[in-house]
Amino acid sequence: MSGGVGGGTAPAGVRGTGQVARRTRLGLTLLGSWRPSWQWLRGVVRAFATSFAALAVSLWLLPGTQVTQGAYSVANLAIAVLALGALLRPLITYLTVLTGVVGLLLFGLLTQAAVLALALAVVPTVEPFSASEVVIASWASAVAAASFNWLVDTSSDEVFHGQVLGRAVRRTPRAGADGxxxxxxxxxxxxxxxxxxxxxxxxxxxxxxxxxxxxxxxxxxxxxxxxxxxxxxxxxxxGDDTSVPGFRWYDKQRGRLLAASRPADAAEIEADMSDGRxxxxxxxxxxxxxxxxxxxxxxxxxxxxxxxxxxxxxxxxxxxxxxxxxxxxxxxxxxxxxxxxxxxxxxxxxxxxxxxxxxxxxxxxxxxxxxxxxxxxxxxxxxxxxxxxxxxxxxxxxxxxxxxxxxxxxxxxxxxxxxxxxxxxxxxxxxxxxxxxxxxxxxxxQAQGSTFLQLSGRTFTDVVRELSESPRVENAGEEPGQRTTGETWVPVAALSAGATGSVRLLTRGARWLVHALTRDPAPFEGGDAAQTPDQLVVAASGSLAHVYCTGEPGRLTRERLDALHPRLVRGLAEHPHVGVVLTRRADGAVVVDGGDGWRAWHGAHPAGGEGDDPLAAYGPHALADLIALERRDHVGDLVAFGRYDPSLGEVVAFEELVGSHGGLGGWQSDAFLLHPxxxxxxxxxxxxxxxxxxxxxxxxxxxxxxxxxxxxx
The missing domain is CATH 3.40.720 (Alkaline Phosphatase, subunit A)
Known part of the structure; x- marks a missing residue:
C-alpha cells in the first residue's frame, strides 16, 4: 500500500527552493546543538598530534631549512592549524549536511589547505616559502591530516547521522509520499x-x-x-503463538532439527505459520x-x-x-x-x-x-x-x-x-x-547467571546421556568447544546473504577469521547430520532444553518415557542445576517435577502431587506459561528448565551465555511496548x-x- 501525494505536484523551482530551505533549517539545527565536550577535547589532542606529525613529515620532505627552532616551530604551526580548524569545524558540519559526503571530503581538504597556508604566513619561526613550496607543503600536510581526520570524523555518530538526515532531506521531494x-x-x-x-x-x-x-x-x-x-x-x-517452541527444535514430521538462525529453516517456519495477513x-x-x-x-x-x-x-x-x-x-x-x-x-x-x-x-x-x-x-x-x-x-x-x-x-x-x-x-x-x-x-x-557447564563441570547433554543410559544422544545446542550460539549468528547470516558486495565480503572475511581463531563453525551453515532412530536429541535454547526421542512418533507420554528411560525424568529433576522438568501423562495432565516435589494439572485444575511445589519460586505466570507451552507445536518429549535463584534473580543457562533467555525466571519473559x-x-x-x-x-x-x-x- 503506497501513499499518494495530495494537492498535485509542485513546480520544480518551488520544490528546489523548499528543499534548500529544509536542508538549511536542518543544518542550522545541528550547528546550534554543537557543544564542547570531553570527547571533543580528546579529539583536539588527537588532532594536534596528527597535525604535528603530518607537518613534521611535510617540512622534512621539502628541500632546505624551513624552521628555525625545530619541534617548537612545528608545534606552533600545529597549534595555529588546530585553533583555526576548531573554529571552522561546526561550519564544516553544517556545510556537510547541505552538500553530502563529497562535500565533507572537499571542504575538509580545502579548509585544511587554506588554514595551513595562513598558519605558515603568521608563524614567525617558519621561514618564508616560495609559492610552489607553500602549495606542496600545504597540500601534503592537508592530504595527510584531512585523510586521517576524515576517517575519524566519519566515525562520529554526529557526522554519520547528519549524512543520513541530509540524504533523507534530498530524497524526500522525489519520493512523493504523504499521509x-x-x-x-x-x-x-x-x-x-x-x-x-x-x-x-x-x-x-x-x-x-x-x-x-x-x-x-x-x-x-x-x-x-x-x-x-x-x-x-x-x-x-x-500473530502466531503456537508454532515456535524454542530457538531450535526437532520436527518429528520432517525428521530433522530446525533452527531459526538458518535461512532455509526460517523460511519453512514462516511458511508454516503465515496466513498472508x-x-x-x-x-x-x-x-x-x-x-x-x-x-x-x-x-x-x-x-x-x-x-x-x-x-x-x-x-x-x-x-x-x-x-x-x-x-x-x-x-x-x-x-x-x-x-x-x-x-x-x-x-x-x-x-x-x-x-x-x-x-x-x-x-x-x-x-x-x-x-x-x-x-x-x-x-x-x-x-x-x-x-x-x-x-x-x-x-x-x-x-x-x-x-x-x-x-x-x-x-x-x-x-x-x-x-x-x-x-x-x-x-x-x-x-x-x-x-x-x-x-x-x-x-x-534476559536473565543473568552461570552456565550449566560452569556449575556442573559437564554439559546438560552429558547428564542426559548418563541418565538415559544411551550412547546415542545428539546435542543440537552447543558443545563445550563451540562458543558461538545459533542466535549469535543470526545477524551475521542476514549480513552475509542479504547485503550488497562490500558488506558481504567483510562479513565472510570475519566468518573466516572466527573459524581460524576458534575452529568454531557458524551454526547456520549447513544442515545437521541426519538423526537416526532410537536416538535422543537435546535442543537447548538458553535456559530451556527440549529432549526428543527420535524413534518414537508424536509426543511421548510420561509413562512411555519412564518405560524407555526409567532414570531420566526424576534424575534431571533432582539435578542441583535443573529447576523443573515438564512432561505429559497419558490422561493429558501436565506434570512438573522438581527436586523436592511434583505437581500435575488438568488445565488449571490440580491432578495430583506431593512434596514442595516446584513452581513456587517462578512467579504467578509460571503455571499458565507451561500449560501454554504444552499447546505449542513440536514440544519436546520432556522439557527441562535451568534452575532459578530468586535471591539473585539468576538463571542457569544450558548454552555458554552469561545472559540468557528462553525459559522461566527473572526478567527474560518481561518484554516492553512503548507506544504513542x-x-x-x-x-x-x-x-x-x-x-x-x-x-x-x-x-x-x-x-x-x-x-x-x-x-x-
Whole structure:
C-alpha cells in the first residue's frame, strides 16, 4: 500500500527552493546543538598530534631549512592549524549536511589547505616559502591530516547521522509520499524492568523524554515460554503463538532439527505459520528480522535471506564511504574495546562471566556496528520512499548482554547507543513526507547467571546421556568447544546473504577469521547430520532444553518415557542445576517435577502431587506459561528448565551465555511496548504478545494503512 501525494505536484523551482530551505533549517539545527565536550577535547589532542606529525613529515620532505627552532616551530604551526580548524569545524558540519559526503571530503581538504597556508604566513619561526613550496607543503600536510581526520570524523555518530538526515532531506521531494505511517523499532532482548531502570538513571534520554513528556506510554508484555526471538517475532509479526517452541527444535514430521538462525529453516517456519495477513502485509518493509510479517519488501530478513539485497539503502551504505568506512573504523574499535572489556572482567574476577573469546570479538563488531549502521541507512531509505509501515530489529543490546551480562556497564552503554539511534529516527520522521508514528518494542528480556557447564563441570547433554543410559544422544545446542550460539549468528547470516558486495565480503572475511581463531563453525551453515532412530536429541535454547526421542512418533507420554528411560525424568529433576522438568501423562495432565516435589494439572485444575511445589519460586505466570507451552507445536518429549535463584534473580543457562533467555525466571519473559499516547490498547497488565500484535494492527487500521478483514472497532 503506497501513499499518494495530495494537492498535485509542485513546480520544480518551488520544490528546489523548499528543499534548500529544509536542508538549511536542518543544518542550522545541528550547528546550534554543537557543544564542547570531553570527547571533543580528546579529539583536539588527537588532532594536534596528527597535525604535528603530518607537518613534521611535510617540512622534512621539502628541500632546505624551513624552521628555525625545530619541534617548537612545528608545534606552533600545529597549534595555529588546530585553533583555526576548531573554529571552522561546526561550519564544516553544517556545510556537510547541505552538500553530502563529497562535500565533507572537499571542504575538509580545502579548509585544511587554506588554514595551513595562513598558519605558515603568521608563524614567525617558519621561514618564508616560495609559492610552489607553500602549495606542496600545504597540500601534503592537508592530504595527510584531512585523510586521517576524515576517517575519524566519519566515525562520529554526529557526522554519520547528519549524512543520513541530509540524504533523507534530498530524497524526500522525489519520493512523493504523504499521509500517516508507522515505524516499529525492536530493541532485541531489552526487558521492561531494565528499561525503566535506564530511564531513571538517565541512560536513555530520548525514551525518557517521550515517557516524561507524555507523548508515549511504556507498557510491559509477558512473552511466556519460550522467551526467544523466533517466538517473539512470530507473535509480533504474524500473530502466531503456537508454532515456535524454542530457538531450535526437532520436527518429528520432517525428521530433522530446525533452527531459526538458518535461512532455509526460517523460511519453512514462516511458511508454516503465515496466513498472508501479517503485520507488514499491506505495503510494509521488514528490515533485519527473522520473519517477514508478510512484507512485500524484505531486507536483511532471515526467512528471505537467500535473495541478495539490491535495495538503494544497502547499496548506498556499501558504496558511500561515510557509511562503509565509518563502520569499518568503528568495527576495528569494537574489536579492541571487546578485548579490553573481556580482560577487565577477568582481572576483576567478575562473576558470573563466560569466556569472551576470539569469535565474539569479531561478531560484536559485526552486529553492533556494521548491522546497526546498515539498518539505520536502510530504514532512512524506506522512510524517504514513504513505505507505510516499517519494522526493524536492532540486536546490539541482546548480543552484548549474552556475553557480558544484561546489566553490565558495556551492555548499558550499548542501550545508550540505541537511544541515540531512536533520536535520529525521530528526527528522520520529521523530515520525510509521511507523518510517521514511532512505536518501540522488545521480543523478550534476559536473565543473568552461570552456565550449566560452569556449575556442573559437564554439559546438560552429558547428564542426559548418563541418565538415559544411551550412547546415542545428539546435542543440537552447543558443545563445550563451540562458543558461538545459533542466535549469535543470526545477524551475521542476514549480513552475509542479504547485503550488497562490500558488506558481504567483510562479513565472510570475519566468518573466516572466527573459524581460524576458534575452529568454531557458524551454526547456520549447513544442515545437521541426519538423526537416526532410537536416538535422543537435546535442543537447548538458553535456559530451556527440549529432549526428543527420535524413534518414537508424536509426543511421548510420561509413562512411555519412564518405560524407555526409567532414570531420566526424576534424575534431571533432582539435578542441583535443573529447576523443573515438564512432561505429559497419558490422561493429558501436565506434570512438573522438581527436586523436592511434583505437581500435575488438568488445565488449571490440580491432578495430583506431593512434596514442595516446584513452581513456587517462578512467579504467578509460571503455571499458565507451561500449560501454554504444552499447546505449542513440536514440544519436546520432556522439557527441562535451568534452575532459578530468586535471591539473585539468576538463571542457569544450558548454552555458554552469561545472559540468557528462553525459559522461566527473572526478567527474560518481561518484554516492553512503548507506544504513542492515545493508541487504543488493552488495559491488561501485563499485555500478551497477541494483544501487542492486535494493538499494532489496530493502529494501522485507524491510520488507514490496512484494509483486510480486521476493522477498527
Amino acid at each position: 500517516p505511517g508507522l515505524l516499529v523499532v525492536q530493541l532485541d532482548g531489552v526487558s521492561e524492568p531494565l528499561l525503566r531502570q535506564a530511564i531513571t538513571a538517565g541512560s536513555v534520554p530520548t525514551i525518557s523524554s517521550w515517557v516524561r513528556g507524555g507523548s508515549h506510554v511504556l507498557r510491559r508484555w509477558h512473552t511466556g515460554v519460550p522467551a526467544t526471538t523466533p517466538a517473539g517475532q512470530a507473535v509480533l509479526l504474524h 501479517g503485520l507488514l502485509a499491506y505495503g510494509g518493509a521488514s528490515v533485519s528480522n527473522l520473519f517477514s510479517g508478510d512484507a512485500p519488501t524484505r531486507l536483511l530478513t532471515i526467512s528471505d535471506a537467500r535473495l541478495p539485497g539490491r535495495d538503494p539503502g544497502s547499496a548506498s551504505f556499501a558504496t558511500l564511504r561515510f557509511g562503509f568506512l565509518r563502520s569499518l573504523t568503528l568495527f576495528v574499535g569494537q574489536v579492541v574495546t571487546e578485548w579490553y572489556q573481556g580482560r577487565r572482567q577477568r582481572m576483576r574476577d567478575v562473576v558470573p562471566r563466560i569466556r569472551r573469546g576470539g569469535q565474539f570479538v569479531v561478531l560484536r563488531g559485526l552486529t553492533t556496528v556494521i548491522l546497526r549502521d546498515l539498518n539505520v541507512t536502510i530504514v532512512a531509505d524506506q522512510l524517504t520512499r514513504g513505505t507505510p509501515v516499517v519494522f526493524v530489529d536492532f540486536v546490539d543490546y541482546d548480543e552484548v548482554a549474552h556475553h557480558a551480562g544484561p546489566s553490565r556497564p558495556e551492555t548499558m552503554r550499548t542501550l545508550e547507543n540505541m537511544d541515540r539511534v531512536l533520536d535520529v529516527l525521530d528526527q528522520l520522521t520529521r523530515e520525510v513526507g509521511r507523518r510517521y508514528e514511532i512505536a518501540v518494542v522488545s521480543d523478550h528480556g 499516547a492515545g493508541w487504543r490498547a488493552p488495559l491488561d497488565e501485563p499485555l500478551t504478545g497477541r494483544q501487542v500484535h492486535d494493538t499494532l494492527v489496530d493502529r494501522l487500521v485507524v491510520l488507514g494503512l490496512r484494509g483486510d478483514r480486521e476493522q477498527a472497532s
